Amino acid sequence: MRDLSRLLRPKSIAVLGSGWAKNVIEQCQKMGFQGPVWPVHPSREEIAGVRCYRALSDLPAPPDATFIGVNRHATLDVVAELAAMGAGGATCFASGWEEAGEADLQAQLVAAAGDMPILGPNCYGVINYLDGALLWPDQHGGRRVERGVALLSQSSNIVINLTMQARGLPVAYVACLGNAAQVGLAELAGALLADDRVTALGMYVEGIDDAAGFAALADAARAAGKGIVCIKSGKTELSRTAAASHTASLAGGGAASSAFLRACGVAEVSTPAELIETLKIFHLCGPQIGGRLCSLSCSGGEAGLVADLAAPFGLDFPPPSEAQRQRLGDILGPIVAIANPLDYHTFIWGDGPRTTDVFTTMLAGYDAGIFIIDPPRPDRCDPSSFQPALDAIVSAARSTGKPAFAVGSLPENFDEDRAIAMMERNVVPMMGLETALGAIRAAQTGPNRGGWRPWAVVPARPLRMRDEASAKALLAASGVAVPKGGTSATLAGLDVAGLEAPFVLKGLGFAHKTEAGAVRLGLASLDGQAAMAGATGYLVEEMVTGVVAEMLVGLRRDPVYGATLTLGFGGVTAEVLADTVTLVLPVTEDAVVAALRGLRLWPLLDGYRGRARADVAALVRAVMALQALMAASPALDEIEINPLMLREAGAVAVDAVIWEEAR
Structure with a gap:
């Protein structure tokens, strides 16, 4: 180095x-x-x-x-x-x-x-x-500071724009990579974070040149108590094989890069404003904030707006405890409904001690607090009446040791001088309610998997597709259950002796058999079946019954992140449902379960409204077997099972596509 x-x-x-x-x-x-x-x-x-x-x-x-x-x-x-x-x-x-x-x-x-x-x-x-x-x-728009965040960008114009911010963020360094002919992203980022005066790192990234080095950087930053937040551009380009693969299509649009950043414990945001606001949180509060939030405002409209805008971000506002309810009720009186988000009304407005008591009592029961406050513009109004509430936020943060966010519903309702003053008092001033909520969600990065590194990248090479029968034989040898069946070069050569109807008849040699009309289901026999145009052979199998859910499992090499895993609801409507999640390999069983629980349709696997529960453990075992197969076989480029039929007991791969190095 x-x-x-x-x-x-x-x-x-x-x-x-x-x-x-x-x-x-x-x-x-x-x-x-x-x-x-x-x-x-x-x-x-x-x-x-x-x-x-x-x-x-x-x-x-x-x-x-x-x-x-x-x-x-x-x-x-x-x-x-x-x-x-x-x-x-x-x-x-x-x-x-x-x-x-x-x-x-x-x-x-x-x-x-x-x-x-x-x-x-x-x-x-x-x-x-x-x-x-x-x-x-x-x-540039910066000023001298004694400590602050570093900004690193692969675009000079983007970072120049960031220096012009008037949001109170103290910036310690600005650095550009240009073509990065010698010093790369992870190396420069690590050098910036090595300065003890740097509290966090914000990045605008167009491409990651060394995924393993980046993961090591994220580990070191987290160990030093420094958060990293990233805008990753160029997320709309699909892979070279998107047309031939459900997995590639569903894992496009930046899913791999987002999965990689999550695995590294790096916060990802979409806009420069969110980048700045998240960096302010990391600067004062460190690389991770808890998930239990409270919100306080003096208006029912603001409380409702917080609840509505927070919903798409998945932010959690648990109700106050009974002790909090009792204490807040004593201070605020019977008219105020004690809830979270809390509308504390204006009965305590201007009363510093009572406001401090309310803010402290509420914040003490949560991981962090949102305080909606919009000081009047000083050029036309007198904002002095808002100072007791601002001071109360500071006091609540100081006495509880919890992160406190003073949020202006509009960005312009906190001027730069006021924002700097709040930052100096260890309260995060946040400009714009929706931007603030996005930044708070981004800062809830969760623990990274210390020591995790992505697989090495396998160079691009010519590929060929195995036929389904050969693909299933490889899966079966690796411990993934497949239907009982047989193959033949011709329809007449198929033998169903020893198989139980109903049967499935498939033509071999197609990446997407359903679209090619090369799948026939529920057959009592093969009598009278016509040949399938373009088929290179035929496969007959016992039809899988007792299915709770059809899932898609796809593993594929990635030119930047080594290899990815895509999980979700599959079948012929996989793209229509688009209910998938992408992870970067290697993964643990716990990570797979957590990813599945994040799917919109997870309740359908978990006994929703009396439905049968799917054998999720069998799905996880299949995923881990496929990961082991991919790790042991560098020649494999992609494995897709769609669908993997989940039963109440067991999981069966009824369709499989494997792409591998052409030899």
Whole structure:
């Protein structure tokens, strides 16, 4: 692992270029950087009022960090010279490398750098708000802080936008990866989190280059008490095999990346606003908050709005305990209905001690509390009457030790100065009710599986599909039950002796037999059956009866995350139901059960309204057997069982598709 400390926390900075270099120098001056900044230019005497050096060799010492703002061909020579002189690292601003089809030129850049770390190319650089050190050629909206979160992005524009936030989030670092030719996502993220002054990490990620390294990073962050929250873009592209696989279709749209982040214990959000609000929670409260929430407001309308907006997020608002009911009733009187969310009315408004008592009593019984409060705009109104309620939130958080969220129903109802003041008093100010609820849900990451790592990626290779009979033979040998049956190259060759009707007749050689008209069910005999166009052979089996549910189980190699598991309700309506969940392998039995319980139709497996209970344990055993098979057989690319018939006792794979390396 490269040492990025000099690059991220430099004592001296060199800048090359002209206009871009001027911006870097001015930003360092504006932020109060205490070390020397050395412009290097072959003909200019000064840039931004700072004396220029003619060449790198003229510098007083090897620079800790260098901003390289020259063209891509000159960048190669500069990087090689910096590496040779023992510089601490550089950011390469120029574009026109691999992103422009110049992969060889980018490879030359990496070779020129050697062991010296470089960010980019095609990269904006780094801002260190802790020490005032900027390798940054543009405007930004940040300020000096003593501690705060780090922002890491694969898009420079996105992270510039994030620095313009006026939500009170203290930002310690901003870093861009650009093309990540040398220093990758996990490596840079780990270096940022290694600074004790960094409390959490927010990322905008377009692609994960090292899934195992990312999982290790998440482990280390959680062990250090630092949360990670991520926007993962590019989630709508389906896999190359989506047309031939229910699993690929149902696991598309970012299901694999979301499953990977969940397994790592990383919070995932969809919008920059949610990213900022979740980071505020992690900054003050650490990487995980509990699931039992309370909500307090002085309006029944606000209480109802919280309940309605929270429902899609699955947030839990348990009722107050009897002791809480008694105490709150004593303070608020008989008119107020004690509930959660709580409308405490305005009888205590302006009474600091009573408001504090109510807020503290409620918050003490929960993991965290939402306090709806919208201070009036100070330019047209007098917000002073709201101060007792704001102070009461602070007091409740301090006395209970529980996270407290002061939530403005509209983003603009908390100005930046008030938000910063609340953050400094260890209360999380949150802008916009729906955004706040999404951030709170994201912060409930749950424990990550410490030490978990995804499987290694198997390189892409030509594939072939096994016929169903061969696929089922492999499943049966691995401990997955299949129907009793027989095969033949022709219909006339099929023999049903020893089989019990009703029968299922299938044509072999189809990925989706139902759509091809290659499945006939409930046959008393094979007499009079016509041949199936396109069939490469035939399979006859005993029809499985006594079915409680039809499930889909799909395992497939993934080019980023190693391999995934998709579980859900299957059969011919699998895509219509779209009730599936995706996990990244390897999985445990407990993880499989938890995933199944999260399905919308889980009650149908669990005896809903007197229905028979499905043998979920048999399903789990089948999943674990398939995982073991996939782990032991690198040639296997995808295994799909659709459906796996669940009975009250047992599970039977009645249809199976296996794709494997073509040999």
